[in-house]
Amino acid sequence: MLPSINPTTTAAWAKLCEHFEHMKSIKMQDLFDEDASRGNSFNIQFDEFLLDYSKNKITKETLAYLLELGEEVQLKQAIEALFTGGKINKTENRAVLHTALRDFTQEAPIWVDGVNVLEEIQETRVRMEYFVTEVVEGRYLSSSGQPFTDVVNIGIGGSDLGPKMAVNGLENYRNHLKTHFISNVDDDYLYAVLNKLNPATTLVLIVSKTFTTQETVLNADKVVQWLGQSMEQDELTKHLVGVTAEVERAVAYGIDPAVIFPMWDYIGGRFSLWSSVGLSIALAIGYPNFEQLLKGAHKMDQHFRTAPFEKNIPVICALLSVWYNNFFGYQTEAVVPYSQFLEKFPAHLQQMIMESNGKDKNRLGNQLRYETGTLIWGEVGVSAQHAFFQLFHQGTKVVPVDFIGFIKPFSATDTNHTILMSNFFGQTEALLNGKEATREKETEDPLIQNFREFTGNKPSNTLLIDQLTPESLGGLVALYEHKTFVQGIIWNIYSFDQFGVEYGKVLAKNIQREIISNNVLKHDSSTAFLLNYYLRNKNA
Numbered sequence: 363m364l365p366s367i368n369p370t371t372t373a374a375w376a377k378l379c380e381h382f383e384h385m386k387s388i389k390m391q392d393l394f395d396e397d398a399s400r401g402n403s404f405n406i407q408f409d410e411f412l413l414d415y416s417k418n419k420i421t422k423e424t425l426a427y428l429l430e431l432g433e434e435v436q437l438k439q440a441i442e443a444l445f446t447g448g449k450i451n452k453t454e455n456r457a458v459l460h461t462a463l464r465d466f467t468q469e470a471p472i473w474v475d476g477v478n479v480l481e482e483i484q485e486t487r488v489r490m491e492y493f494v495t496e497v498v499e500g501r502y503l504s505s506s507g508q509p510f511t512d513v514v515n516i517g518i519g520g521s522d523l524g525p526k527m528a529v530n531g532l533e534n535y536r537n538h539l540k541t542h543f544i545s546n547v548d549d550d551y552l553y554a555v556l557n558k559l560n561p562a563t564t565l566v567l568i569v570s571k572t573f574t575t576q577e578t579v580l581n582a583d584k585v586v587q588w589l590g591q592s593m594e595q596d597e598l599t600k601h602l603v604g605v606t607a608e609v610e611r612a613v614a615y616g617i618d619p620a621v622i623f624p625m626w627d628y629i630g631g632r633f634s635l636w637s638s639v640g641l642s643i644a645l646a647i648g649y650p651n652f653e654q655l656l657k658g659a660h661k662m663d664q665h666f667r668t669a670p671f672e673k674n675i676p677v678i679c680a681l682l683s684v685w686y687n688n689f690f691g692y693q694t695e696a697v698v699p700y701s702q703f704l705e706k707f708p709a710h711l712q713q714m715i716m717e718s719n720g721k722d723k724n725r726l727g728n729q730l731r732y733e734t735g736t737l738i739w740g741e742v743g744v745s746a747q748h749a750f751f752q753l754f755h756q757g758t759k760v761v762p763v764d765f766i767g768f769i770k771p772f773s774a775t776d777t778n779h780t781i782l783m784s785n786f787f788g789q790t791e792a793l794l795n796g797k798e799a800t801r802e803k804e805t806e807d808p809l810i811q812n813f814r815e816f817t818g819n820k821p822s823n824t825l826l827i828d829q830l831t832p833e834s835l836g837g838l839v840a841l842y843e844h845k846t847f848v849q850g851i852i853w854n855i856y857s858f859d860q861f862g863v864e865y866g867k868v869l870a871k872n873i874q875r876e877i878i879s880n881n882v883l884k885h886d887s888s889t890a891f892l893l894n895y896y897l898r899n900k901n902a
């Protein structure tokens with residue numbers, strides 16, 4: 363379904379290689395000095411999003427070659443295949459249709475294996491809306507006849523990170539329900555959460571696309587056991603909800619089919635918060651706000667699908683990322699949202715981007731000889747400034763940074779917001795311009811001043827958004843989903859499977875058996891040494 367086009371064989375790539383010889387020593391400060399209008403030229407405004415990408419090591423010529431690269435790798439055709447249900451997930455023989463989850467237009471059907479997926483998606487949305495409203499408004503009662511007060515989401519990876527990010531991100535839209543996320547195989551943490559809860563009014567969502575992920579099943583067993591200490595088995599089912607592509611497994615687990623919400627093979631875990639995997643989000647903020655989250659994503663979908671590449675925010679972000687990753691050799695990208703509510707946003711992006719593009723084979727299955735997926739990391743600003751911005755300013759490594767900020771706070775007093783945003787703008791300026799070495803005091807040793815030199819010339823994107831609402835958060839997440847997709851198309855990889863994660867699970871199962879049997883089998887000498895040390899000390 364997707365052609366295999368080696369980007370390094372395109373004419374655009376050759377032009378970029380030659381162009382890089384000139385650009386590799388470019389100083390962005392010079393680019394601004396040479397062109398007073400630069401700050402007004404390299405930006406895109408779409409709806410409530412403003413991307414300023416002028417603080418990058420690019421010229422109009424660079425941009426032209428990058429856009430040409432997008433054309434040569436048939437990006438437009440790939441985007442259409444994404445939206446229309448082409449089986450572009452070739453390694454798993456599936457479509458990739460997270461965009462369909464937020465398509466309310468219902469204009470053209472999207473056929474997958476003879477099924478118009480929009481129908482089953484809409485049907486599930488209706489079921490979700492009803493269920494969520496019944497719980498939030500206190501009509502769907504617990505076994506004790508009381509309304510629910512707490513929701514526990516049991517899931518991991520895409521069944522945890524996206525929902526947790528959105529529930530935290532939309533704190534200003536929360537209702538009375540308290541939401542808790544259990545993902546790791548960590549009994550200490552699990553019981554620390556459960557010990558604060560009243561089982562009689564706790565609703566448990568077991569969220570697993572496969573319904574076989576060991577961590578999730580283990581945690582579900584423990585939570586069901588915890589519920590069982592306070593109620594009879596037949597009462598217990600009132601507290602369980604299932605979200606899975608494997609409905610039969612959920613029924614076999616003992617969940618009432620009436621509260622099992624399906625997800626589908628054409629939805630990747632890391633792209634699934636828009637589906638019934640987002641049930642915890644809808645419960646936390648109410649279904650109308652959840653729908654606004656989806657509609658915000660849909661608006662970004664339409665922008666991505668229709669805007670010309672030079673005015674297309676996800677496309678430009680992806681092209682810049684390829685320019686730094688494959689030509690400048692910058693291995694990582696930082697994302698710094700200037701909102702405490704988005705503290706979980708970098709972690710969600712890590713799975714979305716690194717599980718998608720951490721690939722070393724091209725679409726023909728051949729070993730790649732060029733870099734692909736970047737390392738994504740980040741923390742909220744201003745805190746990040748007191749953690750790792752020293753390296754950004756004076757380190758030997760260059761880390762392109764996405765600064766994400768919001769114009770309007772929710773709080774009435776905007777004093778602190780002004781300070782937050784002053785840092786937001788000030789940091790990108792400091793990274794661009796740096797600072798000459800200066801003596802702070804006449805008496806100071808002249809040598810010291812050298813340590814106060816900031817070379818600057820550190821690239822950043824500034825994404826300014828009106829306010830952190832369900833709609834804008836939906837658009838923001840969709841922006842990065844599409845950036846991830848474009849990177850994968852350019853790198854000629856499949857961004858939709860995750861075989862690498864499956865292998866680790868197999869090894870863990872083998873080692874689990876050896877630990878339980880206290881018998882270490884054949885391993886490399888390091889793993890054998892560690893396992894024997896662990897076994898000697900675990901009961902010492």
Ligand code: F6P
Binds near residue numbers: 519520575632860
């Ligand atoms: O990390 C591997 C992975 O398969 C993710 O893609 C997925 O989101 C996560 O594990 C959980 O899988 P499931 O939802 O099937 O439990």
